[in-house]
Amino acid sequence: MADTQEKKVCPCCTKHTMRSEEERKKLINRLKRVEGQIRGIIGMLENDAYCNDILIQSAAVNAAVNAFNKELLASHIRNCVARDIREGKDETIDELVATLQKLMK
Template sequence: MSEEKKGCCCGVKTTQRAEEQKKRLVNRLKRLEGQIRGIQAMVEQDAYCNDILIQSAAVNAAINAFNKELLASHIRTCVARDIREGKDEVIDELVTTIQKLMR
């Protein structure tokens, strides 16, 4: 659930996540980090371009899967709550975010 950080002058929002969800997201990010390191090693070892591109495509798919999971959670929790509270500006924020994800 999103909330303004207490004592912060810049109005930064935070989201409290269930430990299970946080663990799932962090595990996805750690796998992505490993994939990126693997691609880096491939470049350093002069791997064949096509092999690197295939691994890069796999990283893109993994990032998209991470984004889908996080976006779904965001809509179900933060966005739904804000709409119920009459904070309709969250809709514009969501539209902007989706547009950025679709670039």
Template sequence: MEENKECCHKKKERAEKEYRDLINRLSRIEGQVRGIKRMVEEDVYCTDILIQVSAVNAALNSFNKVLLANHIRSCVAEDIREGKEETIDELVGVLQKLMK
């Protein structure tokens, strides 16, 4: 019996500009998180840390919006054009998780 050698995970090739934008956003968020860690290590006042955590949450939400918009415009649109209706169910599931 021959085994299916295909990977079970989907992949997405991104345009260079999209890739750079996403990586830059994540690098900024990573820096913000390191800054929060430093604040905790330096015993900074709680509300100052909370404000920075709020800024990281906003940055992550912004990242999600950009990634989701790109996903809908490329992957979802292409799959729908190809008749892959299951992509809609996948998108609905992702949106439900994002809106918790």
């Protein structure tokens, strides 16, 4: 195996963000918790759990995804957006506005 590992990147993405190992682990752990909650809801459905109980768990998943989004958005603004503005890339502001509009639907 070579010293330089090639990162697997989404083929549809043209931009990349280098994150610290700590930040990457923190975000991945949040998503793994969400994944576990989703598996729990699937189990509830498979066991014919009461609708209201499933809805409460679904709301918890939504809250967890929102918390993930808030954390990632804050990091994006502090790092990517701030860097691009310093470099004179004002189109990043339009990109941020479009992203915020999608998040607020």
